Amino acid sequence: MAEKPGPRSSGGRWADARYMLHLFRQNPIVLAGGVISVGSVLIALLSPLIVSSSYWNQIFPSSSLCWNNPIIDWHIANAFNCGGSVYPLGTDLYGRGLLQMIVVAIPVDLLIAFEVVASALIIGTVFGGVAAYLGGVVDEIILRVTDIFLAVPGILLAIVLLVVLGRTIPVLTAAVLITWWPFYVRLARAQVLSEKEKLYVERLRSSGAGGTRILFRHIIPNTIYPLLIQGTLDIGSVILTVSALMFIGLTPDPKYPELGNLAKQGIQYIFTAPWLIIFPGVTLLIISVGFNLLGDGIRDVFDPRLRR
Amino acid sequence: MKARQSEAEAVLEISDLKVTFHTYAGDVKALNGVDLSVRKGEVLGLVGESGCGKSVTSLAVAGLLPPNAELVGGKILLGGADLLHISKEDLRKKRLTELAMVFQDPMTYLNPVLTVGSQIMEIITQEPRVFLPALVGNRIAEIDATGKNDGELAEEKQKLLEISKAGRAGRRDVERLARAYVVSVLRSVRLPLPEKILQMFPFELSGGMRQRVMIAMALVRKPRVLLADEMTTALDVTVQAQILQLLRELRNEIDASIVLITHDLAVVAEVCDRVAVMYAGNIVEVADVEELFVNPLHPYTRGLLGSIPRVDSASPQQTSIGGSVPNLIFPPPGCRFNPRCPKAFERCPLTKPNLIETKPGHFVACFLYGE
Numbered sequence: 074m075a076e077k078p079g080p081r082s083s084g085g086r087w088a089d090a091r092y093m094l095h096l097f098r099q100n101p102i103v104l105a106g107g108v109i110s111v112g113s114v115l116i117a118l119l120s121p122l123i124v125s126s127s128y129w130n131q132i133f134p135s136s137s138l139c140w141n142n143p144i145i146d147w148h149i150a151n152a153f154n155c156g157g158s159v160y161p162l163g164t165d166l167y168g169r170g171l172l173q174m175i176v177v178a179i180p181v182d183l184l185i186a187f188e189v190v191a192s193a194l195i196i197g198t199v200f201g202g203v204a205a206y207l208g209g210v211v212d213e214i215i216l217r218v219t220d221i222f223l224a225v226p227g228i229l230l231a232i233v234l235l236v237v238l239g240r241t242i243p244v245l246t247a248a249v250l251i252t253w254w255p256f257y258v259r260l261a262r263a264q265v266l267s268e269k270e271k272l273y274v275e276r277l278r279s280s281g282a283g284g285t286r287i288l289f290r291h292i293i294p295n296t297i298y299p300l301l302i303q304g305t306l307d308i309g310s311v312i313l314t315v316s317a318l319m320f321i322g323l324t325p326d327p328k329y330p331e332l333g334n335l336a337k338q339g340i341q342y343i344f345t346a347p348w349l350i351i352f353p354g355v356t357l358l359i360i361s362v363g364f365n366l367l368g369d370g371i372r373d374v375f376d377p378r379l380r381r
Numbered sequence: 382m383k384a385r386q387s388e389a390e391a392v393l394e395i396s397d398l399k400v401t402f403h404t405y406a407g408d409v410k411a412l413n414g415v416d417l418s419v420r421k422g423e424v425l426g427l428v429g430e431s432g433c434g435k436s437v438t439s440l441a442v443a444g445l446l447p448p449n450a451e452l453v454g455g456k457i458l459l460g461g462a463d464l465l466h467i468s469k470e471d472l473r474k475k476r477l478t479e480l481a482m483v484f485q486d487p488m489t490y491l492n493p494v495l496t497v498g499s500q501i502m503e504i505i506t507q508e509p510r511v512f513l514p515a516l517v518g519n520r521i522a523e524i525d526a527t528g529k530n531d532g533e534l535a536e537e538k539q540k541l542l543e544i545s546k547a548g549r550a551g552r553r554d555v556e557r558l559a560r561a562y563v564v565s566v567l568r569s570v571r572l573p574l575p576e577k578i579l580q581m582f583p584f585e586l587s588g589g590m591r592q593r594v595m596i597a598m599a600l601v602r603k604p605r606v607l608l609a610d611e612m613t614t615a616l617d618v619t620v621q622a623q624i625l626q627l628l629r630e631l632r633n634e635i636d637a638s639i640v641l642i643t644h645d646l647a648v649v650a651e652v653c654d655r656v657a658v659m660y661a662g663n664i665v666e667v668a669d670v671e672e673l674f675v676n677p678l679h680p681y682t683r684g685l686l687g688s689i690p691r692v693d694s695a696s697p698q699q700t701s702i703g704g705s706v707p708n709l710i711f712p713p714p715g716c717r718f719n720p721r722c723p724k725a726f727e728r729c730p731l732t733k734p735n736l737i738e739t740k741p742g743h744f745v746a747c748f749l750y751g752e
Contacts, residue, residue, distance in 0.1 A: 271489065272484065272486065272489040272490045273489065273490050273491055273492045273493075275445055275484075275490070276482070276484055276490045276491075276595075276598075277492075278445060278476075279443045279445055279476060279480075279481075279482045280476065280477060280481070280482075280504055280598065280602070281473045281474065281475075281476040281477030281478075281507075281508075282503075282504075282507060283473070283507070286503070286507060290495075290503070291492050291495070294492075294494045294495070295492065295493065295494050
């Protein structure tokens with residue numbers, strides 16, 4: 074048992090990092106979360122190499138003709154194929170391989186999720202930090218604005234925006250972000266509120282440091298971990314929300330490769346071609362569970378109180 | 382009547398400082414007209430029991446009073462300017478260069494996520510212009526100390542002289558000079574391997590090292606006044622002794638006045654030149670340290686000195702001051718010590734005694750003396 078690394082065993086930051094890794098590896102659930110998240114990101118990054126990103130749109134007829142042409146009359150040769158060596162997960166109603174579609178869909182979902190979470194993190198940290206640090210009227214105004222956004226049901230707000238502004242991916246991202254940022258503002262505000270009473274802040278003020286420097290250079294790095302954990306946990310939730318919106322039909326294009334949209338196309342053929350809903354659904358489940366487990370794990374690894 | 386306290390030049394002069402805290406229970410009259418002057422180059426001890434207003438005084442000087450505190454009146458003169466009536470920006474500059482604080486607990490006063498080096502360096506890099514003379518002077522002194530005056534070093538010296546003439550320097554020059562300067566300051570507080578310590582995080586240092594870092598943070602600013610608020614309280618006794626030793630050595634090296642706030646009379650006896658005794662928001666006695674220990678005048682000072690346990694004393698019994706600290710929401714009228722004072726007489730509860738000089742340099746606020 075001489076090899077067990079401890080947080081204070083040899084000192085130094087490398088030892089500390091190694092200890093974190095050790096904690097990470099010790100917990101199989103967290104490890105699974107890490108593998109799934111990293112794996113899905115890898116798939117997303119490598120997807121242009123695996124499948125051409127225009128694959129989803131390659132098959133005749135173009136989507137604009139869909140309105141007038143019932144799919145029944147399309148007579149596409151390999152529609153609704155059920156598995157095989159060429160199409161491992163079968164094909165959909167447009168005759169596209171489902172596996173390829175899922176590979177193309179993962180980066181779409183992940184990109185939206187990362188964009189939403191990163192923007193929410195930045196907005197939340199800045200506004201929440203400023204609200205907490207300045208207090209008074211500024212705090213009141215920022216909090217009441219978040220209240221307004223929180224008072225409207227999130228999905229409803231997103232639907233309205235998508236319907237009014239058009240069903241495009243940027244609008245979808247913005248719509249989800251608008252329902253998401255208030256939570257981060259509140260979280261960051263709570264963190265900064267407790268951190269700004271710490272004594273090192275008083276020392277900084279005594280040494281003539283300005284407010285901006287104190288807040289952004291000293292307080293926020295001390296409060297960022299809970300926000301990062303929340304962000305990791307939220308990647309899964311954002312993916313679910315986005316695919317839910319797609320699932321109820323708010324897609325740029327019925328053929329658009331997005332896991333929720335794939336599932337939505339699949340649900341119409343749940344009895345004739347069940348793989349069309351099962352595989353996109355399972356992929357969604359795995360990815361969102363993976364990020365949740367990872368978030369949980371990061372919380373355990375970074376929490377100094379659990380490090381005795 | 383204002384007592385004339387200073388013969389030598391006073392760097393920091395507090396007169397009639399009154400601070401009130403507005404609390405739910407009522408107004409706490411924490412400072413009730415504090416008069417104190419700190420002379421150039423001296424170490425002044427400010428002693429008193431918990432809650433007597435030592436820390437409030439230092440916070441008021443540093444402009445760090447909590448929001449529910451109100452400065453009712455008084456003056457704080459630092460280098461000729463009244464800190465209570467200058468603009469926020471001027472106050473910030475003053476804090477940066479003329480006034481430095483060393484705090485009680487070195488762990489909580491350092492930011493845990495930044496390296497020691499970046500925390501000290503940022504004091505300099507936030508206002509490079511202010512510190513430029515010190516930076517250049519330090520590097521030139523280093524070059525001179527090598528004794529060589531040729532080749533690269535001479536070139537560098539020439540460049541430094543140009544920088545100091547221009548009054549500004551590029552970012553990289555500032556960083557390089559600042560690093561050398563900080564290293565020299567860390568060396569002056571007797572920290573081993575200063576270059577390595579710059580790269581370390583606060584949690585990697587011991588309590589004594591952290592306190593040395595805190596002192597270094599104060600010293601890099603070359604302050605006129607160093608306020609040390611209970612700086613040895615959070616350390617254990619051996620480290621305390623080392624820090625006090627450091628302080629004694631530093632007082633000859635730096636030309637700052639030090640105000641040492643403490644409740645530990647032993648610490649005062651170790652390092653201070655003069656002592657001011659506080660009780661319930663007033664300065665009750667000011668004297669040179671030997672004079673105060675040999676010949677205490679105020680009944681409170683006597684009680685305080687009498688209550689120190691002594692190994693060489695014949696009687697095992699310590700004396701104590703009867704009664705308890707007054708509630709400062711309803712402070713006793715007149716002299717605030719009168720309810721506990723063994724020598725109180727009819728005049729005491731009527732008016733507040735002023736500091737009077739009984740001997741040269743020995744001031745006491747008590748009706749038993751003078752007049």
